[in-house]
Amino acid sequence: MSMDSHPAKIFAGRSNPVLAREISDYLDLPLGGLTIKTFSDGELWVKYEENIRGTDVFLIQSTNPPSENLIELLLMIDAAKRASAHRITAVIPYYGYARQDRKEQPRVPISARLMATLITEAGADRVLTMDLHSTQIQGFFDIPFDHLYSKIALLKHLRHQEFDNLTVLAPDVGSIPMARSYAQLLGAHLAIIDKRRPEPNKSEVMHVIGDLADRNVLIIDDLVDTAGTMTTAADVAKEKGAKSVFAMAGHCVMSGPAVKRVMDSPIEQLTVTNTMRIPEEKQIEKLRIISVGEVFGESIQRIHKEESISSLFKV
Numbered sequence: 001m002s003m004d005s006h007p008a009k010i011f012a013g014r015s016n017p018v019l020a021r022e023i024s025d026y027l028d029l030p031l032g033g034l035t036i037k038t039f040s041d042g043e044l045w046v047k048y049e050e051n052i053r054g055t056d057v058f059l060i061q062s063t064n065p066p067s068e069n070l071i072e073l074l075l076m077i078d079a080a081k082r083a084s085a086h087r088i089t090a091v092i093p094y095y096g097y098a099r100q101d102r103k104e105q106p107r108v109p110i111s112a113r114l115m116a117t118l119i120t121e122a123g124a125d126r127v128l129t130m131d132l133h134s135t136q137i138q139g140f141f142d143i144p145f146d147h148l149y150s151k152i153a154l155l156k157h158l159r160h161q162e163f164d165n166l167t168v169l170a171p172d173v174g175s176i177p178m179a180r181s182y183a184q185l186l187g188a189h190l191a192i193i194d195k196r197r198p199e200p201n202k203s204e205v206m207h208v209i210g211d212l213a214d215r216n217v218l219i220i221d222d223l224v225d226t227a228g229t230m231t232t233a234a235d236v237a238k239e240k241g242a243k244s245v246f247a248m249a250g251h252c253v254m255s256g257p258a259v260k261r262v263m264d265s266p267i268e269q270l271t272v273t274n275t276m277r278i279p280e281e282k283q284i285e286k287l288r289i290i291s292v293g294e295v296f297g298e299s300i301q302r303i304h305k306e307e308s309i310s311s312l313f314k315v
Helices: 018-028 067-080 111-122 135-140 151-158 173-186 230-239 256-263 291-302
Strands: 008-012 034-038 044-048 056-060 087-092 124-130 143-150 167-170 189-196 205-209 216-224 245-252 268-274 287-290
Touching: 008 018, 008 034, 008 087, 018 287, 018 291, 034 067, 034 143, 034 216, 044 268, 056 067, 056 291, 067 087, 087 291, 111 135, 124 256, 124 291, 135 143, 151 173, 151 245, 151 268, 151 287, 151 291, 173 189, 173 216, 205 230, 216 230, 230 256
Parallel strands: 008 056, 056 087, 087 124, 124 143, 167 189, 167 216, 216 245, 245 268, 268 287
Antiparallel strands: 034 044, 189 205
């Protein structure tokens, strides 16, 4: 990146060091010196080890649990603001608490809105993230917000695969827009699983809209958490006569029983991105991890140079 009046510097928290290094390598810009310590009582301490006055600062930190990742980001933002950075961009590959984006019942928080308020009040001037659980979260921010899509990286992987008779399957109603987008780009059929509970305490009834018989099925979702929805969809696909079942998700949370569910399911391969650090014990044989380092690196470069990011989406 050019050394202009506001040079760019990138710093990384501790949530995802591998992705941070990939972004650094793509930009050919070393990660800046940043010390983060945890006191014996659990409190965090952050210090920039170099001058950032007047610089265009990019802070790479996913805010997935534990909550220390979020606190770490807020402290990084606050420290950069107090060190007189020219502009602070919070680069959040995985935006935590995004699933609680509205009041579905009385007396609950709108957590996604609270996270937006905290990040803004801490001093961020801009946010860069990927695959929000719901795109309206962008409206919770009063600062510029860039929303990237993992399909930029995932489609490159998909186009190297040879699928005949491909059907993209949305495992629930919420994933229909994403599945439809993939189906259009791949020239594939679209199928949808509609889950309904006829009455309280009665098991869900699965209605499949679309034909899965003798088809290669690709299940698409924005994230895989406990993998219940995804593996149930895989079971339904097989019951409906699918020839093979593959799955793809932007974020790999893989909590609780997810690993066992995926291993026991008919899913042949689960492709995810590295927006979150994936522990070794979750890197099972069926898992294929695609890097989004290039996508974030290119986006950071364009933000710094005041260039368009939307052209990245022309896949």
